[in-house]
Amino acid sequence: MSILLLILSISLTTFILQVKKQLNEHLEGNTKHFDMVIGAKGSPLQLVLSSLLHIDNPTGNIDLEEAMKIAKKPMVKYKVPVSYGDNYKGYRILGTTHKYLEVYKAQLQSGRLYEKSFEAVVGSQVAKQINLKVGKTFVSSHGLAESGLETHEEKPFVVTGVLKPTGTIIDNLIITNLESIWEVHEHLDDKDHENEEEHQKHQDPVKKENFNLITQTQSHKDDDHDHERDEHAHENEEQHPAEEHKHSEEDAKNESEHDHKEEHHHLEKGHSEKKEITSLLVKFRNPIGALQTSRFVNEKSTMQAAIPKFEIDRLTTFLGVGFQTINGISLAILFIASLSIFINVVRSVTERKQELALLRTYGISTFQLIKLVFLEALMLTLISAIFGWLFGRLGVWVFSVFSDAYGYDFQFGMPNREEVYMLLLVMVTTLPAAIIASLSLLKLNVSKILADA
DSSP states (O other): OHHHHHHHHHHHHHHHHHHHHHHHHHHHHHHTTOSEEEEESSOHHHHHIIIIIOOSOOOOOEEHHHHHHHTOSTTEEEEEEEEEEEEETTEEEEEOOHHHHHHTTOOEEEEOOOOSTTEEEEOHHHHHHHOOOTTOEEOOEESSSTTOOOBOTTSOEEEEEEEOOOSSGGGGOEEEOHHHHHHHHHHHHHHHHHHHHHHHHHHOHHHHHHHHHHHHHHHHHHHHHHHHHHHHHHHTTTTOHHHHHHHHHHHHHHHHHHHHHHHHHHHHHHHHTSOEESEEEEEESSHHHHHHHHHHHHHHSSEEEEOHHHHHHHHHHHHHHHHHHHHHHHHHHHHHHHHHHHHHHHHHHHHTHHHHHHHHHTTOOHHHHHHHHHHHHHHHHHHHHHHHHHHHHHHHHHHHHHHGGGTOOOOOOOOOHHHHHHHHHHHHHHHHHHHHHHHHHHTOOHHHHHHHO
16 A cells, blocks of 8 residues: 555656646747737737647638838848638648748648648648548548538648658648738638628519519609600700809719719728638847837727737746645645654564574674665565656646647656656655664564564
C-alpha cells in the first residue's frame, strides 16, 4: 500500500509538471511571432485563440483595407492577414500569404508552395492523419466543425506541397492564399442569393401575375397621360417660352440629382465588394508600438486589438488554478505515502528483530544491519519513483491523444529538473524513517531476543 500510494502521488506530480511545461512551450512557440492581433469586436482572448492557436471560433470579419491602413506605420515590422471559415475533415483551411510560412520557419518536405487560387500546402500532421499527398484534390466544408454538411464541390483544392514538422500549429493546418477563401465564399453568397430569388419566384405566382397586370395598367395610364401632356405643351409652346426654360432647368436639376444617386449607389456597391479578412497579425519593432496601436484601434476604430502575451498570461492564470489544485492533491498523497513508508520501515525492523539478531550471530556487524535498513527504504523509493514516472508519462500520452484534435502533440520526454528534485524530496522523506529504525539496531540485545524466541 505504501508503494502504491507513493506511485500514485509521483505519477500525478510528473503528469502535471509535464503537461504544464509542454503546454507553456506550445503557447509560447505559437504566439511569440506576433505582438498584436487585429480583429472584429468581441472577446480578446477568443480573438487570440482563434487567430493564433486555432482552437476557437472567430469573432467576425474585418475590412482588409481598413486594417492594413492601421498597420501601415513605421513601427510595424511585418503584418500578415489571415482568413478562414472552412475545414477539411476537421482540419482548418487558412488563407494567408507566404509571409505566414516564413514567420514560423516552415519548410517544404515535398512539392512546392501555392501560387494561385485553390492550391494549398498541408502541415505534417494533416498529411499524416488524412493521407494528403502532393497532387491530391479535396473539397472543403463550410464551417470549422468536422461535421460540416455543406461542401464546396464546385471549387476543389489541389495539394501542391507538404511541409516538414515544425512543432507549431502549422503542422495541423491546410494553408492556401486569401483569394481562395474569398472566391469560395463569394460563390457561396451568390448561390444563396440565387436560391433566395428562386424561392421568392415560386413562392406566390398569383401575386406576380397581379403585379404584372397592375404594372401594365399603370403603364397604359402613364402613356395616355404623357400624350395629353405633349399636346398641351405643343399648344402653349409659343405662348410660354419662359416656362419652357424653367422646365429645362428643372430637368437639368433632376438629372444632376439622378447622377448623384447613381454615384452614391456605385460607392455603396464598391464598399460592399471590399475584401474582408478574419484578422490581421502584426509584429512591431518594439513593445511600445504595440501598446500605442492597441489603444488607438480599440478607441478610434470599429475593430479591436488584442495583445497575445497578455491574453495567454490570463489563460495560464486560469489554468494555473487547476494545476495548483492537482499539485496540492498529489503533494498531500505524497506526504501520506512518505508517512506510510516511515511507519512500515520502523515496524519492519521491530517485527524482524529475531532475524536481525540471528544475522548478528553469524558475524554480520551492526553497520551492515543499518545499511540493510537503508537499502530497504531506498528500494521502496526507487521502485515507487520508476513506476510513478512511467504511469505519469502514460497519462501524458493519453492526454496527447485527446489534445491532438486541438493541434497539440505532447511528447514522451525524459525526466526534467523538477522531476529530479521531486525524486530527491521523496528520498529525503524516507531518510528519517531509516535513521529512526537504525537507532533501535544500536540497542539490539541479541542474547535476550534469541532466548525469548
